[in-house]
Amino acid sequence: MHTVGSSGSTERDDRSSILARVSSIDPAGSELAELAMGRPPRCDKEGIKKGPWTPEEDIILVSYIQEHGPGNWRSVPINTGLMRCSKSCRLRWTNYLRPGIKRGNFTAHEEGIIVHLQSLLGNRWAAIASYLPQRTDNDIKNYWNTHLKKKLAAASSTSSSRHPIFADATFPSAAGSSSSEVTHQMQAIAARRSPFADCPSSSYASSMDNISKLLDGFMKTAPPSPPPPPLQHYDSGCYDVKPSVVDVGNPLLSFHCMSGTDDLDCFDVHQQASFMDQYGGDVGRGGAQDQTPQGRRPPPPLSSIEKWLFDEAAAEQVADLMDLSDGCCSVPMMF
DNA sequence: AATAAAGTCAACCGCAGATTG
DNA sequence: TCAATCTGCGGTTGACTTTAT
Numbered sequence: 001m002h003t004v005g006s007s008g009s010t011e012r013d014d015r016s017s018i019l020a021r022v023s024s025i026d027p028a029g030s031e032l033a034e035l036a037m038g039r040p041p042r043c044d045k046e047g048i049k050k051g052p053w054t055p056e057e058d059i060i061l062v063s064y065i066q067e068h069g070p071g072n073w074r075s076v077p078i079n080t081g082l083m084r085c086s087k088s089c090r091l092r093w094t095n096y097l098r099p100g101i102k103r104g105n106f107t108a109h110e111e112g113i114i115v116h117l118q119s120l121l122g123n124r125w126a127a128i129a130s131y132l133p134q135r136t137d138n139d140i141k142n143y144w145n146t147h148l149k150k151k152l153a154a155a156s157s158t159s160s161s162r163h164p165i166f167a168d169a170t171f172p173s174a175a176g177s178s179s180s181e182v183t184h185q186m187q188a189i190a191a192r193r194s195p196f197a198d199c200p201s202s203s204y205a206s207s208m209d210n211i212s213k214l215l216d217g218f219m220k221t222a223p224p225s226p227p228p229p230p231l232q233h234y235d236s237g238c239y240d241v242k243p244s245v246v247d248v249g250n251p252l253l254s255f256h257c258m259s260g261t262d263d264l265d266c267f268d269v270h271q272q273a274s275f276m277d278q279y280g281g282d283v284g285r286g287g288a289q290d291q292t293p294q295g296r297r298p299p300p301p302l303s304s305i306e307k308w309l310f311d312e313a314a315a316e317q318v319a320d321l322m323d324l325s326d327g328c329c330s331v332p333m334m335f
Numbered sequence: 336a337a338t339a340a341a342g343t344c345a346a347c348c349g350c351a352g353a354t355t356g
Numbered sequence: 357t358c359a360a361t362c363t364g365c366g367g368t369t370g371a372c373t374t375t376a377t
Contacts, residue, residue, distance in 0.1 A: 050346080050347070051345095051346075051347090051371090052345070052346075052371085053345090053346090071363095072362095073362080073363075074361085074362065074363090086362080086363085087347085087348095087362095087363080087364095088346075088347080090363075090364085091345090091346070091347085092345090092346085094364090095345075095346085096345075096346095123366065123367085124365085124366085125365075125366065126364075126365055126366085137364095137365075137366085138344080138345075138346085138366095139344085141366075141367085142343075142344050142345085143344095145343095145344095145367095146342070146343060146344075147343095
């Protein structure tokens with residue numbers, strides 16, 4: 001399957017011609033839009049392309065979003081001339097092209113969060129993904145189905161009792177809440193989404209596997225961002241925002257590293273706010289219905305459960321649990 | 336080296352809820 | 357109020373890659 005960046009030098013060799021093609025597209029959608037005008041593309045109509053996206057299509061899509069921002073997906077194929085349905089465009093953006101997406105191996109911390117949230121929320125991948133701003137729901141779902149489910153199945157085959165993590169003092173349920181109360185609380189949290197879910201896509205983390213490879217200077221022409229809001233300070237783990245690296249030349253390549261933490265797990269509030277302001281806030285999951293008329297809400301304070309979720313110590317417990325599937329002692333599970 | 340089996344993951348499908356006119 | 361449309365979500369598929377034989 002062809003993915004962005006997977007075709008190596010050939011892809012880069014073609015970049016200039018691709019960019020020339022992209023630059024010839026009127027952002028307002030003149031020529032190409034006219035081709036599709038009056039006959040809006042539908043997924044079930046003939047002439048709609050399916051299958052893997054090409055680098056050219058990716059660049060066209062990213063260029064359009066750069067100009068107009070994400071959202072209004074219906075107009076994307078019309079105005080870009082992409083022979084894709086709006087749904088496919090949205091999916092490609094949210095699951096692959098969106099800046100800040102982290103690809104590759106999941107950390108133990110991420111695994112812990114996924115395992116725990118899945119046990120509480122079930123297969124509500126979008127809700128789970130809202131706690132891992134750099135991961136897409138599709139990624140999490142795939143990772144669960146291909147890795148975690150097997151690991152947990154192997155571990156749980158040795159026992160049928162409760163997951164030790166729920167009995168641990170670090171989990172809020174131990175502080176007076178019943179299991180159902182905690183689940184209810186978690187679901188409420190998921191319903192209003194994470195403190196970061198109102199932000200688009202976490203930081204402009206260096207998504208070296210996606211569009212940043214394709215678009216040198218992407219967004220160089222974008223309007224300047226307004227002054228950043230006051231720093232949001234989260235005192236747990238990687239959300240302690242202490243910028244150390246800022247690449248102002250290419251926002252796609254800009255991210256802050258937090259000393260002493262897994263920088264890829266971290267995200268940058270300033271960059272988020274900038275992107276939100278630029279793109280109107282409809283970047284992440286949830287869409288327009290999650291926005292207030294005035295725009296972005298400030299992240300609410302972390303609840304005890306949310307703090308727990310981002311607590312490295314708690315994640316290590318889950319990481320330890322995951323290691324058990326490699327064959328040591330019996331593992332009480334409640335899955 | 337060739338083939339089969341297993342694993343991975345991007346993308347599609349269909350449904351449901353939200354939005355719009 | 358209601359129908360049409362749009363958008364988001366979760367389940368599933370299948371092409372591609374990796375590993376085993």
